[in-house]
Amino acid sequence: MSAVTALFESLAPTSISAPDEDLRAKIRTFITEAMPFAALDRRARSWQGFDAAFSRRLGEAGFLGLTLPPRYGGGGYGPFARFVVVEELLQAGAPVAAHWIADRQSAPLILNYGDEAQREFYLPRICAGQAFFCIGMSEPGSGSDLASVRTRAERMARGWRLNGQKIWTTNAAQSDYMIALVRTSGTAGDRQQGLSQFIIDLKTPGIVIRPIVDLTGDAHFAEVFFDNVELGDDALIGTEGEGWKQVTAELAFERSGPERIYSSIVLADAWIAHVARAGRNDRATSALVGRLTAEIATLRTMSIAVTALLAQGQSPVFEASLVKDLGTSFEQALPAWIGDDLAAHPEESVAPEFHRTVAYLSQIAPSFSLRGGTREILRGIIARGLGLR
Known part of the structure; x- marks a missing residue:
């Protein structure tokens, strides 16, 4: 079997089962009640929308930790349940940043590689929306070369x-x-050899965090300094020296799922509503609506297929990288397409809120292909998966 044939088979269309789909109505009701009047330009910040209270409400309602075992406070569902909930949250532009990383990848990592004490301490807090995590991977001067880690933990007495x-x-x-x-x-x-993962309490003495302000004026990025930070033996997660294998499995969770498709989706919905109000009925507008619909439908089908691989217990690094690359290309193109369309119709009145949303997503869109692995890194993974390098 060729690599291309294997790829098509692994991404074969599949469907979401009825029990998982049943969550869709429940999460839609929750969103309607929790954020009925959120402005469009705030909803466009869904990924960057840090709202601890909203995340705690999600936890109280049972929408966090869906794939974790009930004994740790989880829902006991499979990956498709989380797909449904995440898809609805992102389409609505809900503020998910507070719990996002913990729910998506920190919790599965701790479940798979942590010891029982770590599982019992962290997982219930993640499920309740009471423990928020960030990822310490990238370092200065390394670009996307994750294996060139220099931050060091030395074993003490x-x-x-x-x-x-x-x-x-x-x-x-x-x-x-x-x-x-x-x-x-x-x-x-030594590259991938000699790497390990640690859970670090960010209130520990010796840690300095400096926010990085981006082009939009937001400051969700930060640089973090460690100066003789003392960690207990229980900070090590998994096996010493096995960090590369662990982090590779973690990245499969980060690069899969609907989050790699919907970063600009509230803008698409708003634009379609705009052209409907303007009474447009021209071929160019119909073609763009068709293009958006076709691309999002295809990407969603591929993303569901990757979720099916996760449900089978696989680690679809290759497939997730492909969907992430294609998905972020779509997310980046969408604000440009809509901006060009609006510029081609200067006679139409554009609501200030809609204008702010276009401006924000046009500014932030370049980062879509950076987070979770740059396009160059992903295409290297894809090339290896296809046997091209």
Whole structure:
């Protein structure tokens, strides 16, 4: 079987089962009650919308930790249940940033690689929306070369001593914990060898967090400094030296799912409503509506297929990378398409809120292909999966 044939088979269309689909009406009702008057330009910040109270309400309603076992406070569902809930949250532009990383990847990582004490302590708090996590991967001067980690944890008589720096750490300033990939042996030249993961309480002495303001004026990124930070033995997650294998599995969760499709979707909905109010009925508008519909339908089908692989217990690194690359290309193109369309119809009145939304997403869209792995890194993974390198 060729690599291309295997790819088509692994991404074969599948459907979401009725029990999981039944969650859709419930989460829609929750969203309607929780955020009835949210402005369009605020909803466009869904990924960056940090609202701890909203996340706690999600936890209280049972919409966090859906795939975790009930004994840890989870819902006991499969990956499709989370797909349904996440899809509805993003389409509505709900503020998901507070719980996002913990629910999506920190919790599965702790479940799969943590010890029982770590599971019992962290997982119920994540499910309740009471523990927020950030990811400590990227470092200064490394670009997307994750294997060149220099931040180091040295074993002491008791515990570990951590020194180094992480950068582009999303929501570090508002998070409770970081799961960091650090070096515990060897040097940066050893690449994937000698790496380990640690759960770090961000209130620990020796940690300094500095927000990074982006082009839009938001500051969800941060740089984090570790200066002789003392960690207990219980901070190590999984096996020392197995960090690369663990983080690779974690990235499959980060790069899959509907979150790689819907970053600009509230703008698409608003534009369709705009052209309907304007009474447009021209071929160019119909063609753009058709293009948006066809692309989102195709990407959603592929994303559901990746979710099916997760449900089978697989780690679809290759397939998730493909969907993430195609999905972020669509997300980045959408604000440009809509901006060009509005510019081609200067006679139409554009609501200020709609205008602010177009401006915001046009400014933030370049970051879509950076978070979760740059396009260049992803295409390298795709090329290896196809046997091209």
